[in-house]
Amino acid sequence: MNERSRPLTRLLEHVLEGEPDLGDEVDAVFRDADRIRRRRTRVLLGAGAAVVAVIAAAGYLLTTTLMPATETLPQPRATVTTSAVPVPSSVADPVLAVLAPVVDGKKLRIFPRPPERGNGWRQYSIADLDGKPRGTVEIAVYHVAEDICFPVPTAPGKCARTEWAPAGVEYVRYDADQDRDWQVHQTIARRITDGRTLAVMATGERGTDNASKGKPGLTGAQIEKIATDQKLFDAFGPDEQCSGPSSAACPAFRVPVPLP
Amino acid sequence: MSGDDDGLRDFVASRLPHLRRSAFLMCGDWELATELTRACLARVVADTRRGAVADPDVYAYADLMEACRRRNRRREHVFVAAAGAEGVAAESILLLDALHKLAPRCRAVLVLRHWDGFDVDAVGAMLDLDDERVAAYERAGLAALQKLLLESEAALSA
Known part of the structure; x- marks a missing residue:
């Protein structure tokens, strides 16, 4: 930081007056970190389960393709688009x-x-x-x-x-x-x-x-x-x-x- | 820093106040600043434990600035004092308001350079900007801040 930046730094110091106490924030950080670890573990297990489910579904689909298919595919629905209208104005430009x-x-x-x-x-x-x-x-x-x-x-x-x-x-x-x-x-x-x-x-x-x-x-x-x-x-x-x-x-x- | 909990605890205890002040300057709300800082340091701790953090300071500030940017995408010119705090000087409110009229990245450059005292290289690494851009944001941000403060003072004295 140079001389030019000092005034802003001093101004910012005043802004921070009235800062609340930290309390037990350090412990809270570690509790949150443990929560993140547990959540990541759950996500990992969930992803594993999803992979198993996908493999099972793929196996099922492969099996069904070997049998005569009588189903018809659903027709795609038409989508409706909307258009917007600009709001003109004629004030001084x-x-x-x-x-x-x-x-x-x-x-x-x-x-x-x-x-x-x-x-x-x-x-x-x-x-x-x-x-x-x-x-x-x-x-x-x-x-x-x-x-x-x-x-x-x-x-x-x-x-x-x-x-x-x-x-x-x-x-x-x-x-x-x-x-x-x-x-x-x-x-x-x-x-x-x-x-x-x-x-x-x-x-x-x-x-x-x-x-x-x-x-x-x-x-x-x-x-x-x-x-x-x-x-x-x-x-x-x-x-x-x-x-x-x-x-x-x-x-x-x-x-x-x-x-x- | 190794992933041992004593080292991590020292790191968290030493950085938490600084990070929270930077977050406050970014978002203008002590409660939100505390929440964002806690979440950011929790991610630093969790990722350091699994050996995924090369430089915890760069990681922490980069993560915090990104979190502030996401939470404060719409620039609401609001200052929220801490619960139970005494009256806040009008100049402080004006400065925070002016700071919050800047684009989030511009504000982040000013906070990291002028409050946290990081050099241009470090700020570039934290915000994923090259040095030229950091310098441009700093120059333009300081000029815009000065202009906004002068306008506020003029409005107050009118």
């Missing part, structure tokens, strides 16, 4: 307030794109000053308390090496311009102090089969700047996140955020 200066700097315009918002996500259209469409920007927020493995699109199962932005924001940038119909600049950023994670993606016009029209209105560097801006993390409501019942309405990202 702090997310747009973060995006607008960057877009204005490129002499473009940005405006909400219907369906423009839901729980934990927003989407916007970008156009040039003549009104010609220049694609979309989609943003979603997640809560990822644990460390996440940032995906590597070309190597599933591997974790990308993260970059660091100020104030404890780790991020990875994904740029894909090979598919002329879906050119993407995306950044996934996670604030490690509270696990809030943002995915920000700019795409060009889709389905035009034209590399120029399909080019996103914002560059990868601009998307990175937006996604790592502390103001954007705080622009969503504290309880907003793209998970749970309403997550079906969240935008589909080129590189999805891996959720636990």
Whole structure:
């Protein structure tokens, strides 16, 4: 520990005032340890019994297969899926307030794109000053308390090496311009102090089969700047996140955020 | 440490108060901290007896931090004083509240580094993080804690 850490250590000492007595906790630890040992023994015996039962069942099944079978297999039941509905709102948009200066700097315009918002996500259209469409920007927020493995699109199962932005924001940038119909600049950023994670993606016009029209209105560097801006993390409501019942309405990202 | 009961008893008696304080800083509740520490040390004792523990300190703190994380996954900003305890200073409550607004892993890094005094290597081993990540969590955690405390003080004085 260094000099810098001393003030926190002193503060923590005060927090611990009023600590209750330990009593006979040491004996209680050893009683619990004996209980754990007994439980493990029981589990071991139970597992042995289960293995015996499985062997007996397998023997029974093998025997019955040698006899004529008249049973019919039960038909699988259809499952019912439910869909969730996002709750739109049209109050002042702090997310747009973060995006607008960057877009204005490129002499473009940005405006909400219907369906423009839901729980934990927003989407916007970008156009040039003549009104010609220049694609979309989609943003979603997640809560990822644990460390996440940032995906590597070309190597599933591997974790990308993260970059660091100020104030404890780790991020990875994904740029894909090979598919002329879906050119993407995306950044996934996670604030490690509270696990809030943002995915920000700019795409060009889709389905035009034209590399120029399909080019996103914002560059990868601009998307990175937006996604790592502390103001954007705080622009969503504290309880907003793209998970749970309403997550079906969240935008589909080129590189999805891996959720636990 | 061998698996003999005298050695284990000395280990438990010496580590129990420290572990319980760390658990309290992680969960903010003395009763829960006592329960988690007892369960953690019981596992250390049981596993040491069967020779499955290489470093009991690393094992104990790693196990305790994981137990606190599981029990406190939803960050409830609650401080529970010990039964019969005298009044707790407002500053202490504010500090605990600020600590509990941090993500569990970030809080664990601050507690292990700044309360328990472990070095970066040991904290990395306990939390299964590399050194760079421990340093990043520590820097960001200290900055966030400072910001939260300043906000709390401003709110109190308003």
